[in-house]
Amino acid sequence: MIMNDSMLKNIRLKDGVFAPRQETNWKTTIPGCIRRCEETGRLKAFELKWKEGDPDKPHIFWDSDVAKVLEGMSASLQIHPDPAMEKKLDELIDLVIGAQQPDGYLNTHFTVIDQDKRWTNLHDWHELYCAGHLMEAAVAHYQATGRRKFLDAMRRYADYIDSLFGRDPGKKRGYPGHEEIELALVKLYHASGEKRYLELARYFVEERGTEPNYFVTAENFPEAGLKNRQAHKPVREQTEVDGHAVRAMYLFAGLADIAGETSDPALLECAERLFRNTVQRRMYITGGVGSTQFGEAFTHDFDLPNALAYAESCAAIGLALFAKRLLDITGKCEYADVLERVLYNNGLSGISLQGDTFFYANPLEMNETFFERGHIYSSRQKWFDCSCCPTNYCRFLPRLGLFCADAAPDRLRIDIPAAMEICRPEYAVEVTGKYPYDGRIGIKIKKGGDFTLSVRIPSWCRKHEILLNGKAVAVSDDGYWTSKRVWQTGDEVTLILKLVPEVVYADPRVPADIGKAAVQRGPVVYCLESTDNPGILLHSARIPAHPEFTLRAAEGLPAGTEALLFRGEAVKPSDGPLYGTNPPAYEAVQLCAVPFALWQNRGKSAMQIYLQVK
Template sequence: MRGGLHMYCEEKIQLKDAFWGEKVHLIREKVLPYQWEALNDRIEGADKSYCICNFRTAARVNALRRQGVTLPEQPTDDFVSLPRGNALLPEHKKGDNAFYGYVFQDSDLYKWIEAAAYSLMMKADDSLEHTIDEMVDLLEEATLNDGYLDTFYSIKNPKKRFSNLRDHHELYCFGHLAEAAVAYYEATGKKQLLHLAERFADLICELFGKEEGKCHGYPGHELAEMALVRLYRHTGKTSYLELARYFVLERGREPNYFRKEHGEKDSDMRYYQAQQPVLEQMEAVGHAVRAMYLYSGLTDLAVEYDDGELAKVAKRLWKNVTRKKMYITGGVGATSHGEAFSYAYDLPADSAYAETCAAIGLVFWAKRMLQLQPKGEYADVMERALYNSVLSGISLDGTEFFYTNPLEVDPKACKEDERLWHVRSRRAKWFGCACCPPNLARLIGSITRYIAHHAENTTWIDLYMGSVLRTKWQGKTVEIETTSHLPYTSDIAVRLNNPSEAEGTLAIRIPGWAEQWSVEVEDEDGTVWSVDLANVQSETLNSCGDGQQKAGMSYEYREGYLYLAIYGQKKVIIRPHFAMKPVFYEANSLVRENSRQMSLVCGPLVYCLEEVDNGAQLHMLYASPEAVEQAETYTLPFLGREAVGYQFAGFRKKANTDSDPLYHKAEREEYQPVTLKWIPYFAWANREEGEMRVWIYKK
């Protein structure tokens, strides 16, 4: 098994980035306390969670059963559906022994604990740690004697557990429990939660597998696969890794477990990615979040087992998603029907589902693809999703959230067009189905895990964020300090402090958005060398000048990274120069919805137009491709001191009035000049309500 390639945990890297530092600070100071209140149903006017209530009920019910009290068995065939418009769920009757909310409600607490653990890794907080410890005690009280932990079945009828793998979420919730447990142990060294996760994992290993007498099922909603791999990496228990592999490879095989479980012969299994064995799957289908978690898990397994077949599947599915089914914002999952992938190139802007959790899942997968094979395109997608479709899911003050992330919004259509029931023009305080808010917290809180990765004596810089990373080359400590002013300027420097003169390779990413680039390398003697694509293939840097190369650097460009092999150098400064200017992008002509339209992109950011800056009827605005060359920056105070928008000349088509006929003879169109004002897509809907549009018509 392969274990040398890894990403960094928080204790090995210090975040010193203005942009992401503010986001992480927001998670610690505002988001975690707010979400704790939401999980306890204390946010006025917000959808109810019932999450903590369910754990308290499960603990109470568990105690009664241990005392020999016989409780009535409750039906377990329900799955609370979220009413359109996220209407409030029925009020919880305090003190009764009922489960409320969704079958997967437990996972919200686990994600919150994981996010809180990452916060503790960066800054100690005794009060927060005490709150988590109280919850861990509660989880232990809610755990059955054999290690089973799921409040839905514990409350309703433990005899029915694992009876509906397709629709219910015991294995999914276990996955989030395991992720939280590992994170909390890494943060505090406390083993109680980890012990609970291992007990549950051991039970699942005992019950599931290919052996005769075991259940031959697999998770309906994937996540356990990647969580089991993480638990294996932490504990070294190979049974966890083997079970993860079983879950992935058994999925979709005949006889199909889900059809057998539900007595169905012809049901469509694409929603569950179970329509055929995973090794045979050619395109991404079904529920987008589930797909992202499955693909992340199978990529983990490809890395651990050095499995060429699984690697081939991962690369094939990656190509299908990113080249045919991904929005320019990094969002995935185009249709609200099943929160799912649509057919190739079907990427409508106004009805886009693009669930926040799906973008988060894409980031998870991209990180794992980098572990499988370091290629710049994986980091490009990870960066695009992070800065756009992920961050748009949370308001600037951290107290409101988007579940879906469309690329075009008209508030009137949101309210009156039932086909757009899922599209919001304002973020919500919370959701009855609140998978996205705590998922955002745990991703942003762990952002340092996505900056770099390492294998043997090579360190890759995948995302440029201000940070200090300590790692080892040849068993000796080296420090890599990055300064960055992304996403608004490409002022970047990477400093290597290597007091032991260890030999190693530093691979810095050349972003796909940088049409031109060069890199200055300054050695410890102050000699500066310039590298660009024209000379990168064969040049060798030799700082000692004696022809023996006792100290120096050699370099090569490969698959989106510039590899600098460094030897005999105590200090090296690398200054990448990336051409970063606003440009218009067009979609592939096979994307019908974007015909004759353009999207403004600058570096990692996608930009959008808002009504508050450009007036109503944004669909009447036009721009010429050349106009962006005259773009000027303007400040965006609501985003912070360094934030910039872009403005340049455009046109507004003359509009009809309400008194004009519905149809009329085609005539030459009239336009009037206007100034177009663009803001980062992630920042939309943080001011007054109004229209939003990513794509503008080309004139």
């Protein structure tokens, strides 16, 4: 059930959207993040030589940034074997595990600075969070290379943590303030076979928010802040997704892992309940989550402002992880629908096509006079003091193939029909086409075998057709076409999805979007960008309820990208008084929309997703 990097070798993306991002990650993003970690002292911190007065004081979360880069390097090696990168990876791993203490502890900040404060502030100080990322990196390295030194080092760390935390007498009844270690321990369990790690993960999930509350009684943390840490009540009792969005998504991804591993129906129901609250009441049309910069958090149902949206890149990645786990456990199409929405929109908007600049937050609206605040910038940045998002892309992008298909020995489930090659000892399949800009997809059996093939029919698709060796076949109503048979080499399935631009309305309970609509074609959400619409106040743009759309190649964006042209209305800028009695003068204009994920790759610009409906 758990995503396994060893399957990366089985799935090779060949499409025009994801595959180029993977190559850019390998060539640019990962080397760039390594360089930034060197320049900012993140790597040097593992030498444990810092002393008072030196620059680049090791921060409490720096270890996690390095860990994510190492994890990304390992995952990337599976799809882009690179001896030079592998050599650099081994050097960095030696540097990291060289900082491990005799008892197994590994944290640069608390080894050289607050040496007497280990585990004294779990709600704020990120020790368990950093440990989790190091464990994930170790598992990824082991799965990529088969070498155990990093894995064994992180097992020693996990054993040390297991000796400290739990319900046994003498142990701390604590849990992480920033969740992440929960899903990492499940990965470590799979890589090692040591069930104690699964039990420790379950403890961290189940203990959270119980009474007496550890954060309140042991660390004097104010009760008012518990919701931001998802610690205001036991997880099984939570019905709404609250607090810090990234923390919540990582926690619930770990919750889903544990529900699947332990076959706990009540825990699975809890995970599904929280997922549905997220996507039915608190998710943006782009797949973004987290509607406020204050606490980087969820607020309440239907509170989804556009210009003030936070929609952190890491939170979108976290939602993808959560959705993928529930999809693999249940096989329900609803999770693939959300996963696809994230991947083609907010999941990619946070990183430039060049792979060297990043959005931390991803608002749905950016006007010409946007006021930058917190981590919400009007243009992508090369780096941040808190650079969780750039380093997260290092490890997220190599795994895009695992989000598109699940290839087991006796079954193949294609969730997102991007062009790809899927090769296993038991069978080989080639998926061709130009999805998501063209709805005709070919699925050809390159090596026959006895297995079940399932192909998803997206919920956004109003009309579709499936042909098996040229003959139409029926589709069930569960969102998948499935056929179990002895497939012959040369067999071919043709999936035809009608891609039609649509005007999409938010639930009327979303105050920010009442009287407005967005444009979507297939899974791709579109936006107006001032680059394509010069001289127009984008926030004044109006769209007809039933516009006529024309497709054309998007200018200055990757080959195959489709732009949408339609007639609308807008106000042109003027030098009039700030207030007056004359209404704005609207005029007919041709508007051009491009995929939101690709905005601001042609220079700084204004952007608008939701348009007034005339």
